[in-house]
Amino acid sequence: MKSPAIILALSVAANIALAVLVISARSSSSAPNIATDGVKPSATTSAEFANASPFAAGEPNGIPADEATAAPGKFHWSQLESTEYKDYITRLRAFGVPEKIIRDIIIADVAKLYRPRFAALRPPKQPKNPNFWEFRNQGYYPDRDMTKEQRAQTSALRKEQTALIKELLGADVYEAMAKEAGHSDWSERMYGPLPKEARDKISEMQQRFQEEQSEIYAKAGGYIDQDTQAEIAALRKKHRAELATVLTPEQLEDYELRSSETAQRMRWELSAFEPDEKEFRAIHAFKQAQEELNAARNSDDYNPTPEERKAQQKKTQELEAALADTLGTNRAREYKLMDQYEYRNLFEAGISKDAVLQIVDMKSEVEKATANLRKDKTLTDEQRLAALRAIKAETENTLTGLLGERRAKSYQNQGGYWLRSIAPSTDRP
């Protein structure tokens, strides 16, 4: 009987093949034993936690807690755990834990490892003053209440924590996470499109700048006087010079267009102007040059010779001409108006450009007419006053037509002070 023998042979061969497959499948799921680097996870092991957890004895939401510890043939999380982070990560990977979950576990664990060290640097929280009428101790702001030394140590600790996470999960871990979450790249938003190395260097410079700036603000105690402004300006200058060692002039400009104080302010001031890219660049350059001139004027030892004064005036005119050249006549005029409180208010209140331009022209005509009346020697005082009051009444009527009654009146107190000087108020003799 040959058939059973053949079938047996085939069956044995199949057993051997299957055994090889099973063994290889099992070996691929067991954790490799790799060398550790001495960095230990902070979380308590599952067995330790079982004793400490408030949820171990029963869960408030009806989810049962598992009290089991590793037993032969049974999986237990403790089989994945290790006192070394790198080992722990390897085991998690081998167990098939997706990379994003590994990041969740490790980043949270590292945060716990560092939390007591950060806490030790925070000033103790003062008991809250229950007397609301005393207006003190209203909030706890650890960063504000820290000493310079504590802030420096906190910053160093943060760097250490970040370095550890990058070492464990890869240098690009944060970028990968941001990308997965669909966040825009904040460093590109801030620095522009730069090579990674340059970005890292700038990021460090930026951090140093922020720390020094925080220090100045902390010293100022919430009030920014001229001295503090001067300190901040000097620090910015130093920061800019430092950036220039890493960036090309074009990259530096791009960085400043995104992140400088001037640019931030412009985004507020030009909200009704709505500049395009070219206009924004031109105005930014103009403002920066203006600020440099003003910084010299505001310094303690500013006492220019007539020649120096003349040179500065010339420089200002050149800057204005260059800006007008880039913006074009109409936009340059609009920009100039936007720079004046009285018109910016109107633009921001939604008043049309045409109406604002009419007011500008009217102001100019009225000022000319009133100046002529004041110079006119043929008029008696009464005649002059009557004529000035007539101009004032007519101007107010036109304004009401353009702005509506309430806004026309409001304009007189919000920059349109020139209306008051046309003629004395009728309730004054």
Added chain:
Amino acid sequence: MKPLHLLLIGSLVVNTLLAGYWIKSRAASGNNESNSETAGSQSDSRSRSGRNAGSADLVENSATDPAPNPQAITTWLDIQSADLKDFVRRLRAAGCPEETVKDIILAEVNRRFAIRQREVWPEQFTEYKFWRVERMNDPARIKKQREQSRKYTELQKEKSALLVELLGVDPERQQRVEDGYEDFGNWQEQQVAFLPESKREATLKILEEFQEKQQEMYATNRGIWDAQSRAEQRQLETDKLAALATVLSPAELREYELRQSQTASQLNHDLRNLSISRDEYEAIFDIRKKYGDSIYNYGDVATADGRKQVEENKRAMKEDLLAALGPDRVKEYERGQDYQYQQLQRIAKKNELPADTANKVYDYKSVAEDGAKKLRDNKEMTAEQRQTALWELRTETENTLKETLGEKAYKSYQKNGGYWINSIAPQKSPAPGSRTSEPIIIR
């Protein structure tokens, strides 16, 4: 039965067992990959479709699925579940430490809510154009932002509730408290923290409703602050207190007013340099409330009668304050609101000067200004004599201030509030280009 047959049967049994085990392993491995893809595609599809999984969707579906038997766990996919409640159960069944369960679930919840948060603030995820500006005072924009804020707050609340449901605790909130921060979701909750818990929600609802009305008022007026806007503002405050009176007892309403009303926030600013008792605070509060904004010279108070009335109101309010607090405390109260005094206090604090430095300099200012006035009014002096005397007074003032403040703080004071020194006598101008800014001391 022949031995050959027995061997054959045994071998076939082993065949079946090994094949079954291998197929199971392959199936698990295949599941591992396909589940990963499914998990990914689930979040992708949520993002693409714009449909959000609410917290109920996140936890309900497989709540009755049994937790896996630890013996059946061979891979992460035996633990992972798209249903968060089931996921928690599986992690616990696998012996995962509770701290790690919290870490995994918190991150997963954050990931899922991030998709919905992104839908609330899509602008934050668009490509950044550095030249793009926004119309700050555009009512439509303000309204949209308010709506976004409201949705965001709701989302945060929903997330916190989900975490509590899953884990018995909101780990983020727990950590905030452990780190010493206030246990409030937002500043509005903090506003009503002094009330009994049972009244907070209803109070918050009223406050939110009136905040909305106030924002609408600002949007309608678009920067106009005239008699009409002020009347609207007053009416809103009156209506708000009336609405609060429907849920709060008179004592609670009084406490709200003392802490959170418009008068209270004005006092918060005005009294920051004054140490006072609660009785004094209440007295000042009642007086300030009585006069409201009738003591301010607004730009649109154009008539002589209107201005006269404002002065009359100020005088009457001061009399009320004197009667309630006495002259010394009123002097301190007024001084505390003087910008010059506030500047002095800041400079003294910044330069770590003795506590009474600001008071000393402030008092000296009155003495010096009185002295200068007397000299200017003195008709017996020639113009030259008067000028010399004023310069001497200025020099004496500068020396006294330098001595009290120290050179550094004095320099700072000159630029920050100390302008009155120039009004005693003008500083002698240095020659143009001489590059000196040191004051000329007349001896």
